Amino acid sequence: MSRSMTGARMVIEALRDQGVDTVFGYPGGAVLPIYDEIFQQNDIKHVLVRHEQGAVHMAEGYARSTGKPGVVLVTSGPGATNAVTGLTDALLDSIPVVVLSGQVPTFLIGTDGFQEADTVGITRPCTKHNWLVKDTDDLSATIHKAFHVATSGRPGPVLVDIPKDVQFATGEYVGPKQIETPSYQPAKKGDLDAITRLVELLERAERPILYTGGGVINSGPGASQLLRELADATGFPLTSTLMGLGAYPASGKSWIGMLGMHGLYEANMAMHDCDLMIAVGARFDDRITGRVADFSPGSVKVQIDIDRSSINKVIHVDLPIVGDVGHVLEDLLKIWKSRGRKVNQAGLTKWWAQIEAWKSVKCLTYRNSEKVIKPQYALERLQALTAHRRDRYITTEVGQHQMWAAQFLHFEDPNRWMTSGGLGTMGYGLPASIGVQVAHPEALVVNVAGEASWLMNMQEMGTAVQFRAPVKQFILNNERLGMVRQWQQLLHGERYSQSWSESLPDFVKLAEAFGCKGRLVSDPADLDAAIQEMLDYDGPFILDVMVEKHENCFPMIPSGKPHNEMLLGESSTEGAITGSGAALV
């Protein structure tokens, strides 16, 4: 059977062979042949976005919630440059995304042709790898390689730039099994001697902690299962980064909450005082470490990571283990069990007593109000009214609301929490929620948003309505850039430079304009009913929750401070924050 076909047909064929069911994209001159092929088939659903940045975030939401790569199709020039923020976001959070971009025909490359941009040049630093395909015979193999690179090792975004003449020309198609990447061989299994040394360490540790990250989730559901087994069998306390929430259930007995700049007091104190830190798929981001020189000074540090360059990048670790989290945890459990499942029980008992003492500080305490909705209260109610839904998926925008969501919502499973962690991309949450909903049509998908972030990609409400994605937009509206305002209050002498959102739209009317439904709620007494209406509505819904305007997000490790110098809330900052600011609620 002849496998000769046009480049455009090849793209569809390759996507089909890769098991792709959905593509997020936007047509344009340089991808018209591919769109013509999309028109003539029914296997692959195309979701028409309103802006290419939205397409990449949708693909990220799709990828994070399914574990499968998200696929994007954009045109040349502005289509590709609009995808750059999404690519960078996916790179920093290690999300497998495959972007296919059109390019001007090969004979026009370099002539400043209409809608020409040096796409591979522009996206080189924001992809794991990218390719410009100049020959139709190379196209299918390149797409298969792109999927392999995006999804294996440490996942990440890739881009394949396809000139228009390559799409029109005919070439030979090759299947996914026929490709080779000799220079790219990511490690899977960890070194057994190193794993055995880790077992020896965890048998003796008096104050161990498991510090887990997004790598556990990227490693697949099996890795989360093994992590649960390890934490539960050893009884070690476990904390997680923002990216790792859900790998271990919030209801599990080892769970001590998220760590980091806005992490829980008990988690950060345990990190600071532990004697054995086991980093599992986590990369010591600066939001985690605080002041590097004082980071967990007395601990032996072990890091399990598939990416060798993550090791010793920020924090020197004593025992690096390069390998896939799932494989390493499997070997670790095997060796630990074969040696008699030993832990230092006496030490652990004392350690947990200490952690319980830290927990009793109740660092998430806030002053509630009967007059105004506190953002923390809004999230507590959202949690209470949605906790029974195992198929609840949460996305967020970036800022205070994101941190409160991480603190007050509880995740029992991996792949249920989609947030822009590394890049901190405002405008991520709405499109991501659509990507999640497209992958899980029956699930409850809520985007916890701030009004400022939400406006950055609000055009995607049109996509939600068109594709009947019943995403719930839960906007905590403080009419401020809340996190910017918080930093200006705490660190810039209360000079609130440009952090007030003037001239905000009426979100209820906006919802109606898009053809969905909205509701404004400002009285705490009405909040439950408003949330319930949002949940019950059969379609996209914008809930505009008017919240306290000057609430600060605590706990907080101020810049340049170590873990044990956290600010616990308005009361703990009374020494530092004096004068009129003390009147803030």
Place this chain on the structure above:
Amino acid sequence: MAALNIQKGASSHSAYDLRDPNAQTIESHTLAVLVENEPGVLARVIGLFSGRGFNIDSLTVAEVDHLGHRSRITVVTRGTPAVIAQIIAQLGRIVPVHEVHDLTVEGPSVGRELGLYKVSSKGEKRVEALRIAEIFRANVVDSTLESFVFEITGTPEKLDAFADLMRPLGLSDLARTGVAALARGV
């Protein structure tokens, strides 16, 4: 309300401070990077150095295996041991990179650089330039009545020394290739 009492400079070693957290000895290392000779591979390597703030002291590149489409990039870089380790790990992560060798630590190696020196002078200075060139075993690859172009192959230090000597004798132009290096032995 006063701002939080965070002293200036107290953020040393934090994410918001650009000072080097662990100032240690700066070492020079020669790295051999074997890559798939595909379009853009050099840009990836160079972009890695500029994007992450690493140094390049010299860089040479050429295809060394025409059938296998392999190129060899020799980079001389500087940094603390931790930075050098990070550079090697980051290079190893680039998809078309096959191998990275730190020739400085992996055992003895030889490194050679080629330099072309144009020296324009007359009379005594011209004679002196030629005499020193002989001491350095330089080849004369071009000559006019008022100039020479000398070619020297050697270590970067030797090339530096020759340039220093030629400067007062009329050195008017200089081109250097950067170091190419191989491990010694089998």
